[in-house]
Amino acid sequence: MSTFPSADPARTAEPRALQPSFEELSQNSRLLIRLRWVAGFGIISGTLFAKIALKTDLQILPLLLTGLIVLGYNSLLARASYTTASQNERTLRRAQQIAWGQIILDWLAMTILVHFTGGITSPALIYFVIHAALSGTILLPWQTRSLTLLAILIVSGLALLERAGLIPHVGIDELGLDDNLHQNTTYMLAVVFFFGTTLLTLSELVTYIAQRLRQREERIRQLYEARATFVRVATHELRAPLAAGLSLMKNIEQGYAGEFTDQQGAIIQRVIIRLDGLRTLIDDLLTLAVSREASTAQAPLEPVSIRAMLDKMIEREAPQAEHKKLVLDCHLSDEPGITLAGDVGLQIIFGNLLNNAVKYTPEGGRVEIEYTVVRMSRAGSAVIKIADSGIGIPIKDLPNIFNEFFRAQNAKNAQVSGTGIGLATVKTLVERYKGNINLESEEGKGTTVTVSLPLAPKQSQN
Amino acid sequence: MAKKILIIDDDPDVVFALRMPLESSGYEVHDAHSQETGLAAVDTVKPDAIILDVMMDTHTAGFQLAQKLHGPTAKEEHRQIPILMLTSVHQTTPLRFGPDEDYLPVDDFIEKPVDPKVLIGKLEKALKK
Incomplete structure (x- = not known):
């Protein structure tokens, strides 16, 4: 499940994985930070709702604390990403570290959330899917893969520890699940298997799409460069003979090449005017080409x-x-x-x-x-x-x-x-x-x- | 004694077009057609002024030569020689091949196609400096 066939056999030797640009990193980080505000408040309000309105037997203290911790580190992340608004080698590295860091922090917060909502039987387990997708957009493929494997390990570890009784299992009676479901080996293996394959498939899919987009962007950039070079060179080749010819004509016009008749003078004048017009046209077409580029949204x-x-x-x-x-x-x-x-x-x-x-x-x-x-x-x-x-x-x-x-x-x-x-x-x-x-x-x-x-x-x- | 002008340009027609008004104004004209021969000619001819084209063997040959003659590492005797740079870039066209001309160590610019009167005027001004 870890590879996708390339559409073009000639390109199977894929170039090295492309790093997300600083812009992409900061945009996606900002998106994650916005989502996390919702998540943090969501945990707090969801817990209170489940406890008060649904009257479940949730342990609200650790859950509320988790919500607050999420909000706390999110405000630190928001500040850190605000101060790295300008791009250079150092801020790019920092943005990458922030990207890594926040996904690991979220993994841990979600593990706590999962533990206090039923461990392997928790309905909150599905939240891991969001990060498996998001990490594919901001990290390199190997980093996404390692983090996804880490998430699977954490969840299986939690399930094993609860099953062995090394940490207490926190069940929610109102879900109507069998109290001993977390000790059912088949159930546990099934959940870990489907959870793991879903996460891996999704993160691979997103990584693949993100890489394709980056490659396409890179190719567009190269095309732009090639076109700009072509316009410059072509314009020079068009201009040079015209400039030489006009320079020579001006010598005749100004009498440096000897006397000429009135009629010859009139002809020279006309030739100069026409060549000047051609020169303006070349220059304006070049300006147009350049300004089209300058006025594009990119x-x-x-x-x-x-x-x-x-x-x-x-x-x-x-x-x-x-x-x-x-x-x-x-x-x-x-x-x-x-x-x-x-x-x-x-x-x-x-x-x-x-x-x-x-x-x-x-x-x-x-x-x-x-x-x-x-x-x-x-x-x-x-x-x-x-x-x-x-x-x-x-x-x-x-x-x-x-x-x-x-x-x-x-x-x-x-x-x-x-x-x-x-x-x-x-x-x-x-x-x-x-x-x-x-x-x-x-x-x-x-x-x-x-x-x-x-x-x-x-x-x-x- | 007639003042010596060195034209460094790889286009023989441009050299010809520059030579006519310069010679009829009483200058002694020498020419070279690449960055290397140009640099060598500066030492053998010892010109009073240099007229230098931007693009020769490479697109930035003129810029590089200007840097060698007037840049921070240039010899003092080279730095004394005024350089007029030939550019064929239209005034409203921002596409230039090298660094912004504000930062170029040259004394003046002459737009191609060359107007002989403008050429002589700018040369006289540069020689007076």
């Missing part, structure tokens, strides 16, 4: 400083603005503005918005960047406003402006290279970070984009 959110990211992106855009003689007017609050986002995602958001403002504002125009922090009693938010005096967006195009691959007619006419991916990406990311984006525009006057992002709660900022 991408972790971490504390990022809005102010620091804004500074960085403004610095990147400044040379282009200077080249177009734009006035960059920045009013930035000194607050770091820590938000829960992704580093890459925030770069895409600010990079795109600033790039748009600079790109669609004619020479000599103005781009205003405002960053303020609004604090409310407990939470707060950061508001980033980017206003330009650019070509604006026609009113009929405004409803579609956040759609993928949509470009306003005047942007196309202005021969500014773009793909219509930028704003769609920005909106997806802002929403992923639980923020809002708002765009106001008037054709010929300019566009104002306002993004607000929630500030991270204090404890996650450290």
Whole structure:
């Protein structure tokens, strides 16, 4: 009963058992702790109910004490698992120890419960099933197997000791069982056999499923990595010849390769514009691929400083603005503005918005960047406003402006290279970070984009 | 005497495109095409400035060479030579191959495709430092 046939014969040489991740461990530990609150109170209230309402002859003192002990060590476990909220080598080991420890403690508490409710004849015996399943989700296969065997040994040991009269048998008369049932060898063997095989089968089954899930997760992670590498390499291979070609063309355009006729000049201009468009397309497709990854639920959110990211992106855009003689007017609050986002995602958001403002504002125009922090009693938010005096967006195009691959007619006419991916990406990311984006525009006057992002709660900022 | 510029880039077309405006602005241009030959050329040519590509034989060859020339273990005479790094990563694209450019020991970045005017401007600025 200890092995399950592999569905795929090629994979019979299974890789080593995968450790549960820190996240999986802490999640399952927290689940166990929540369940144990119920169990502890359940033992106490169940005992009182059985004694008072059902008038059974339960020994309530040891049972109430067991309930209290369970609640007691659970509050210690709850505190321990709270203090190991951040992940590193040391906290992972600690989480594993906590996982082990709590299952052993529970085994002992349940043995006491079983003893005081009838030993081998106790209806509470079935509770061991819960832990056999749970240990499979948080421990390695060999650990689960050892703990399950330990549980079977404890229960058989208890049955043997009670049968031999070395410890007293505590029967409950109201169950209507034969007083000497615990001394019936056949009954005892049958219970131990079915109890043991149930526990082993269940823990093996859960271990098998948990391992399969972990392997699948591992394979997904590897696929993600492979895809990211592919996108990077492919993009480099696409970009390199284009960049070399455009660099050469710019030499001709700027007269470093000698004189050319007006018509040749016009052709060179057109070639440069078309190649530039192709370059933008490659870049935007890459950004889209990256942002899809950054906006998926799997991408972790971490504390990022809005102010620091804004500074960085403004610095990147400044040379282009200077080249177009734009006035960059920045009013930035000194607050770091820590938000829960992704580093890459925030770069895409600010990079795109600033790039748009600079790109669609004619020479000599103005781009205003405002960053303020609004604090409310407990939470707060950061508001980033980017206003330009650019070509604006026609009113009929405004409803579609956040759609993928949509470009306003005047942007196309202005021969500014773009793909219509930028704003769609920005909106997806802002929403992923639980923020809002708002765009106001008037054709010929300019566009104002306002993004607000929630500030991270204090404890996650450290 | 003309100032010496060393271009380290494995793409001959990029080297050609950089060479034209540099030579017509009066610089003496040398080139190398890998991390190893580049490092050797720094000692033989003794350039006044280096223009370095990020990706050559490996994706991070340029980063590694910049570390060797300007990093904490670099020779003092190497550290004096300004480095302009060629990057072909679009401004809004966060996918970069090596460490964040904020931590790179280089003097300036030149975006590919190279605009000759921008190249000359940044080079003059770096040489004045």
